[in-house]
Amino acid sequence: MVDFLIGLFLATLITALFTTRLYRLLFWYALNSLTLGLLALTIGSRLHDRAMLLSGALTILLKAGVIPYILKVLSRKFELVRQIPPSIKTQYAIMLVPAILVFTFYLAEPISHMVQGNANYVAVSISSLFLSLLLMIEHRNVAPKIVGFLSMENALFLLGTTATEGMPMLVELGIFFDLLMAIVVINLLLYREEAQS
């Protein structure tokens, strides 16, 4: 089940890279977060870790529900461009994504035997981080960059869940708080831009 969810996590992120419509991108981000939340719930129930169960539930609620919804509302409110073609051509991106995956599996090889749990999960986490960076780089519009930033947060959460079998609850709650604050700041940035024009 964990393998399936991690595969789905990676697949949703890769699909997001090739998306050319904003709402579809938000959908893939929500699905990506949903798989992450389910993953935390699965690992948490296996380890009987209540903190991880709570953070999994919060992930599903906030990252798969509230945040994509707020971003959709904001994009409507500020009439953000919904056509978001990536600046890297699809044929090049198709070559770049496997290259990143191979590179990160190679990169994570020396540390993989040192972490608890499955070694490949760490490699997937690192590759997700690079793919999120790629998502930020390949778009000129603001909205996909925001989704890239949020996906990076997901990749780090995945690393925390798989490499350490869960970060302390306090840290995870703090990260959620910061994420919500980021949304407030993004709203203000968009608002001021609107107010000027």
Add this chain to the structure above:
Amino acid sequence: MMLFWLLLPPLLMFVASFSQNIWARRLLPISSFAVLIPVAILFRLPKPYALWRDYLVADDLNTYILLLASVVGIGVTLALLTLDRHVRIGQKAIYRFYRFFGLFWVGLSVSILANHMGIFWIGLEMATLSTVYMIKTNHTPAAHKEAWNYMIVGAIAISLVLFGIILIYASAKPLLGEKAMLFDALLHSAHRIPSPFLFEMGFALAALGMFVKMGFFPMNLWLAHIERAAFYPVAALFSGILESGVMAGFFRFSQIAGTVNYDHLFLFVFVYTLLTLFIVAFLIFRAKDFMRLFSLSGVEHMALIALFWVSGGTFAALLHFGAHAFLKPALFLSTGVLESGGRYRFAGALRGYHGVRGKLFWFLVGLFMLAIVSLPPSPMFFSELYGFGAMIDNAKASHHLLAMLGAITLLLVLLSVIFYRFVAIYQSMKYEGEETTKIVYASEVAALAIFALGLVALLLPGTMAFLKSIG
């Protein structure tokens, strides 16, 4: 309770920003001054002093850094009183600035006092996010672009730090459990960490994130562009508080990394800082406005502090750190007046001041300009002497004396380039250009005087003895 008093002034600022009352704004410098009382009490308490369980613990190092950050906070609050007289800013934007400044201050205070890697990161992230809006207070396309740049690059930097923290936690969790998040527990058990390689990978990533945030190689110009686009108090907050918070984290992480494998730590930081200094020296030589000049100079000093610290020159690093924390915000705050004649005009910037306030202003700014290039009796002069001494002692112990002497020679050449540029700019400010009358306000002179007093305090024997005791 002590924690409440420490966070009360920034929280008051946050609350007062909603009232939009001019008197509330005028009272904020007084409430900011009040932060010195709990900080002074903290100095007298036995260390380590737990402010909140194991999570926030005050020791001599972070109490000193907190004092520096508090003084900068007071100075910036004073200078903010006249921000609207130097730049075009609406009343609502000013109050929003205060709101995010309050959050920023809370975040950094938590970060500085953190004994927990996760809480350190949360505070830093909170400060980073609140800065984004402070940059955006300037309603220009350049500021808007830089606010987004800061959001994105800042997010990448802070994510690298979290990435590093997770790996460090993973490396020590089998030994320490959840205590693997605590700096003191990690330091005590550094020799026994089951996966030192994983720890070092984590440290390298966290350090890389912190270096990016401070504008080290290869991101030398991003901070300079942001500080240029934002209003000048933002730059003062960056250099005086944000960089202090980041450097406090670097001190903590590097203490542990030094215990795990000192040679690896030294080589990594040594090469990184030398590379940074090499590039920054030439960028400073080409700087054409005050903001970029001071910003790049900040990167130079942060690199020197990191270098002295890992060379074992704890005293030199902390003295340099204190001097930089006072000098750089003072210079950034003075740009509000210095740039009255235009953004890109050095010539005549120190001319045209009348009355006691004006004369005191140019005297203090002149003093700061010369102190930042380490002319005696600047604390930086002494810190650099001690710092280079520590580097040589370090080289003697590791039998790499010739290589170190070569590196120090290179450093001196680079610092000479910076020295030459600053002295040339100072002369241009004082003796060239047209004389145009400039207005200086009392609160600005008061802010500069506080920083000057701070510099003098650093040279007192008691302060020196305290800094030596930290090492």
